[in-house]
Amino acid sequence: MATDAQIAASESMGTALDQIAPPTNDVVQDFPAALDWRIVTCFVIVAAVLLYMS
Known part of the structure; x- marks a missing residue:
């Protein structure tokens, strides 16, 4: 799961x-x-999940 910091960093990189x-x-x-x-x-x-349930 991406944290808010990672999401903000990727968005700011895209903006740059x-x-x-x-x-x-x-x-x-x-x-x-x-x-x-x-x-x-x-x-x-x-x-x-599929592998776990099989």
Whole structure:
């Protein structure tokens, strides 16, 4: 689980990168970066629960 500090750090890093090189398409560039760790974390949790229950 990411802590509030990690989330704030990742968001501030994203903001800093946007200021250096503004993204041409917010949806395409932000979507994978914003959700990647959440998708991976959920997948790992689901896989662990399924293995535990089997």
